[in-house]
Amino acid sequence: MELNALLDLLMFVSACLLLLSGFPVAFALGGTALVFAAIGISFGEFDADFIALIPERIYGIMTNDTLLAVPLFVFMGVMLERSRLAEELLESMALLMNRVRGGLGISVTIVGALLAASTGIVGATVVTMGLLSLPTMLKRGYSPAHAGGAIAAAGTLGQIIPPSIVLILLGDQLSSAWQSAQLEMGNWSPEPLSVGDLFAGALLPGLGLVLLYIAYQTALAILKPDSVPLHQAATDGTSPTGDIQNVPLSRIMGAFLPPILLIIAVLGSILAGIATPTEAAAVGAVGATLMAGHRAGSQDTRAVYAAGIGLAGLLLLNQFFDLRLDQEDAGPVDKIAVLSASLFCGLIIWGIVVSLLRLQGQKVLQEVMQNTTRISSMIFVILIGAALFSLVFKGFEGDEYIHEFLSDLPGGKLSALILVMLVMFVLGFFLDFIEITFVVVPIVAPVLLMMDINPVWLGVMMAMNLQTSFLTPPFGFALFYLRGVAPESVKTSDIYRGVIPYVIIQIFALILLWFWPELTTWLPEVIFRSAS
Structure with missing residues (x-):
């Protein structure tokens, strides 16, 4: 193995180990890159001129119009979270579904979808739904597994239903990768890829996922009625036999x-x-x-x-x-x-x-501003560290090694895509979506896009793949969020058992998208391409 290839590999492994140890993400990525850049310079394997590009990269990040949407959407999500929107939606939805067996579980899914489309912040949605609806569902006779699974699955819908922070960051990274891939292929006037394309591409799969969740809960109510009650009391204390006419x-x-x-x-x-x-x-x-x-x-x-x-x-x-x-x-x-x-x-x-x-x-505004500043700062600092990491990685010609490796796999495009999706799925157990988006996507996306893969379809597949990873036991992030707010009576094994059917639904949805990519590409074509 050549020395620069070995340094590339060691740099990636070192960064992963530091991230898993709990070291701050931005400093782990940026610090690892600088250390290995110094090692590469001392061995004559790294061009120091790459370091001079760092200020330009940082300036490009801070002046990126697309990324301006991140703090604004974060502000929107935090403000809605503090305004008790979820509580009102759950109470009203529970009243509407009062005479439907399993209606509260279906209400949680619908409210989760509305919150996802309103906030786009996964962790906040899972915690909010867990605090508000889990005790109520248990009190109304739901099994801990069904209640925990429904809440965790509904909370992750913010990954795929636009406007999603994940889709915004993926859109920014894929747009750069798409431009680079097209230029490498000799197309000097490539068709632009926007975050709006990803939003349109993810809309039908996201809504389809909601329908699949509801279909499963309806089937469960029919096949296993003991796990879900028929009549729930309204969350405002009214009679469980009340109906919508009294609302x-x-x-x-x-x-x-x-x-x-x-x-x-x-x-x-x-x-x-x-x-x-x-x-x-x-x-x-x-x-x-x-x-x-x-x-x-x-x-x-x-x-x-x-x-x-x-x-x-x-x-x-x-x-x-x-x-x-x-x-x-x-x-x-x-x-x-x-x-x-x-x-x-x-x-x-x-x-x-x-x-x-x-x-x-x-005293709501101060808390909202502090949380927005904290979350936005974290995202942008990670982005700067990841930009430095990817710059040094390319300085060691790592992008060329990745291109050769994926291109030489038996099975070509199919094998390369499956391998990348599996790697992202496993990394989703240990790393947050921000780290995966900023570190992995810039490395592998240009290679995949040069294999004639539709960028919108790739972005939606990646987003849904990460959503599945965050829901999969035993390391899914959504499970940890829910475990942190669940009562002691709800065992961790109950949550794990409850999310397994939703993980199967997620995998089924990924298979559908695999065989029918038109589910992601049709709407962007109709909205944006036909208009132009």
């Missing part, structure tokens, strides 16, 4: 309408081409602030409703009119549109200011 319509609408409107505003604006993912993330952050402000002062809702109207009006005006202020040939209609947009902006500012003052008074 105020205003309560149902109040719980479901705001998150659904927020999902439509965020995801719909991306898919309709009205806004980029970063712009849509800003809309989501504003919407989450207004929703939390409404909850904080429900007696006076004028400012919040006015801001909601202003936000919707601004999105519509942006779709049909040119709102730039420096237009030289603006006609009367354009001027009216700009004036209307200014009025809508004033309404939005009014609502945001009122909401922020209410949240500050209840």
Whole structure:
């Protein structure tokens, strides 16, 4: 083995060992890269000019428009988590499903999907759902295995249902890899790959996964009725024999309408081409602030409703009119549109200011800002460390060795893809999705994309593969999150036993995507390609 290949291998193994030891991720990646770069320079196997590229890499990360969506979506998710959105959704959904056997389990799945589409943060969703619904499900007669499995599986839907932080980071990394792969193949004008493409590609598989979960829970209620009760008491203490006619319509609408409107505003604006993912993330952050402000002062809702109207009006005006202020040939209609947009902006500012003052008074805003800053800083520091790691890895010609290894595998593209998916699945037991996305994807994605693999399909397969890994015993991250908030009466073995059917569903969904990649590629083609 050549010396630079040996150093590549040792660097990767050393980084993995440091990560498994609990050493901070960013420093493990960056520190390992610098140490091995120094070793390579001393042996004459590494060009020191690669180190000079580090400031340029960092500047590129910090000025990346796509990555601006990360702190905005994190803010949206944390704000919704602190506004007790999940609690209201669960209570209302349980009332709606009161006469359905296993209805509370189905409610958990539906609420998990709504939270996934509203927040995109897996750990927070699992913990929130575990704290709110697990004690209730156990009290209503659900078996610990079924309750734990349903909650853990629903919590991981944030990995695949857009807008997902995983998809944003994967989209950024795959976009760079796609450009590099196309240039290597001689295509000097490659078709761009955006985060919006991944969002559209993941929408049908994500919703299909929700339907598969519900189908399993329905079948379980029919085949094993002892594990799930027929009548549940409503979570507000009303009679278990109550029905939907006794539930105020205003309560149902109040719980479901705001998150659904927020999902439509965020995801719909991306898919309709009205806004980029970063712009849509800003809309989501504003919407989450207004929703939390409404909850904080429900007696006076004028400012919040006015801001909601202003936000919707601004999105519509942006779709049909040119709102730039420096237009030289603006006609009367354009001027009216700009004036209307200014009025809508004033309404939005009014609502945001009122909401922020209410949240500050209840000491919610400070906690949200601290958590958002902490999570966003962690992501970007890891990204900088991973960029340094991948730079040194390429300096040792590691990308060429990976390309040769995967290309020479018997079975060609099929074997290479299976091997990469298996490696990512196993790494998902020990590493977070951020580390895998920033370390593994930049190394293997260009090689796979040069084998004529659709980048949208590859991204969705990777996201669902990681979701399956986070759910698989004994090391799945979602299981650890749930174990941390579960009552002592729920054994770890109960959680493991409960998630196994959902892991099988996940594998079945991956097989479907494998044989029918059109499930991921059809919607992006219809939305983005046909429009162009």
